[in-house]
Amino acid sequence: MKVIKTINEMRKLTIEMSGTVGFIPTMGYLHHGHLSLVRLAKKKNDHVVVSIFVNPKQFQPNEDFASYPRDTEKDLQLLQDANIDAVFLPNVSEMYPENFATYITIESLSKKLEGKSRPGHFQGVATIVAKLFNIIQPQQAYFGQKDAQQVVIMKKMVSDLQFPVEIVVGPTIREQDGLAMSSRNVYLSEKERKEATILFQSLKLAEELIRKGERNPVSVKKEMNDFIKKSVGVVDYISLADPDTLDEVENIKKNTLVSLAVFFGKTRLIDNIVVHSV
């Protein structure tokens, strides 16, 4: 496995790799969610490249860029064991030299849900992913359903800007008790970690209500909110939205993206499921 730190070196390898390249962008501190994407990519491609880059442009000034968990040595070991071709591990000045001035904005979609709570987040995501696509030139790029809005936005960017990249989505990988795996789970105290299962449980509650015939999103949100209030979690938002447009639904008719963000102390966790109402 090659560990590559510069854009020039990465470009050289891009040119050398014959056949298809599957690419997984990450911010490191890898867990089974990331590794599940690596496995998917390996099955379908001749070469697999993973990037590890904690992207400052997708964090707001009040967010956790500085404290975001990092363990490059362990990440490299996990990727070595997964038998991939290369890890792209640039530093911040390599990706954003001082005079950097070009950004990608996906209008409308970026302002909803996560974007409402984290203004500028998706501009940072889109800009770094576009740069990485240009450097690595993959045929397929793998993203987790865990970040449902990110998937929708990546598909839109690729389609609007004619990137010759297929966006492949992997399912959300969870701990045994249902908590979605996330690098940020490490921030949780023991009590918060136990109570963080409330996110997935509240999603399952929504699913059950909809399966039983509830069609009013306001009622579903209220039930979820009341349920979460029993924990130390503080709701940032609960949404029932169209999975493609991310617009809030007024009536639950078909597939609904049920998503939420909840604070446990300073730690902000997100999760989602798509409920298919019949």
Ligand code: AMP
């Ligand atoms: P991150 O390192 O958090 O930026 O995540 C890198 C990629 O891994 C993104 O496409 C995420 O959606 C995906 N990912 C993160 N957590 C999970 C999970 N629990 N299950 C599946 N994919 C995930």
